[in-house]
Amino acid sequence: MKTISSQRRLVLQGLAAGAAVAALPALAAEERTLRIGYQKFNTLNILKGSGNLEQALQPLGWKVKWFEFAAGPQLTEALNGDAIDFGHAADTPSAFANAAGVNAVYLAAEQPYPKGIGIFVAQDSPIRSVKELKGKKVALGRGWNVQYLLVRALEEAGLSYSDIVPVYVTNAADVRATFQSGNVDAATLWDPYLAGQQVSTSPRILRDGAGLSSNRTFHLANPGFVDRNKNIIRILFAELKKTNAWAQSHPQETAALLAPQLGVDPKVLQLATERRNYTVVPIDAAIIAEQQQIVEVFYKLNLIKAQVQVKDKVYAEALL
Structure with a gap:
């Protein structure tokens, strides 16, 4: 059997090292992508339409990819499967996700929308x-x-x-x-x-929902992603708060912005926008209690199998 000469071995090693280095930018680019799941008509829709998050993250070398879901259960399943890093879901889908062991934590909430x-x-x-x-x-x-x-x-x-x-x-x-x-x-x-x-x-x-359900939206994320990228999540929430403030004072313009993006009649969006309060807030004890009540209600009905403690699903560090 012929042996490879020392010179040829060095050449091959050099080629292999060069290929590995060449692959690094592609890998780094993939690691620097924030994958966001959203549903029709929500605060993340407005942020997506504005393009402000992309502008804020570009100097840091980050990109944003958006994925639309039909409803909260599909979105939380995508979080659990590591198909997205961050997303939003209403109170009940979030509670069901907690009980099902979905790998997601609460980061923030929206105001009640009964x-x-x-x-x-x-x-x-x-x-x-x-x-x-x-x-x-x-x-x-x-x-x-x-x-x-x-x-x-x-x-x-x-x-x-x-x-x-x-x-x-x-x-x-x-x-x-x-x-x-x-x-x-x-x-x-x-x-x-x-x-x-x-x-x-x-x-x-x-x-x-008046007097019966707060119908909050929750912002959820893969906890490992948050641990590694807290600064990125803080930027996301900073931009979201700016967008919410604008939407709250410009309901008609918000409807006009979202209509072509969502393929929904502006009259529909205006009606929905006018009865909504756009504000992102930290998770506090009262909000945790609301979510725990949802868990208890469905547990008693045997529709949720695990009596999970919502407080254990809240990310330990405030990122707003």
């Missing part, structure tokens, strides 16, 4: 109250914010979740299709889909 969720019936429906939903079919999704609203609204009316017939669907489009087909007696949606339903068919809202 009028952005609703239980509704057709305008000509004989049903006039939540109490009259007993024995009726209601379209909703498992682990959605409106599922929690429905549970609480039934309790308020002296009923239990077992008194209705839940018709589970997987996304908001399925809710609308099922409702409009007449296959259910009532349905549940969240903004902007609720606003879209109101604009298109003028349904009767039996109950929104």
Whole structure:
């Protein structure tokens, strides 16, 4: 067997080293990408539309990639699978994710948005109250914010979740299709889909979240990513706070900005925007208690299998 000469061995080693060095920039570029998951109509949508986060991170050599999800459960699953680094979800999907062991932590929350969720019936429906939903079919999704609203609204009316017939669907489009087909007696949606339903068919809202559900949005992240990149998360929240302040004082302009991005009628977005408060806030004891109550409600219904402690899922260091 022939042996490789010392000179040839040095050449091969040099080529291998050069190839490794050449691969480093590509690897570094991949490591310097912030992957954000978002859903239609939320504060992250507005930040995405402004391009301000990209501008703020560019001097640090970071890029931003945005991934849209149909609802919170799909987004939290992407977090758990390390497909994204950061994202947002409503209160109930976040609680379900906690109980399912999803590898995500709470970083911050948005202000309450109780009028952005609703239980509704057709305008000509004989049903006039939540109490009259007993024995009726209601379209909703498992682990959605409106599922929690429905549970609480039934309790308020002296009923239990077992008194209705839940018709589970997987996304908001399925809710609308099922409702409009007449296959259910009532349905549940969240903004902007609720606003879209109101604009298109003028349904009767039996109950929104006022006094029953805060319907908060939570900002969640992979804890390992946060540990390694706290400065990046702080920049993200700094830009988000600026964007929220602008959106709060410019509801019409916000709707105009989001409409082409989301493919949603500006009238729909204006209705949804006008009943929302855009402010990102730290996770405090009161917010933790709200989330814990959601866990307890669904645990008692045997819809959540683990009585997780929400306080253990909050990132230890404030990043706002």
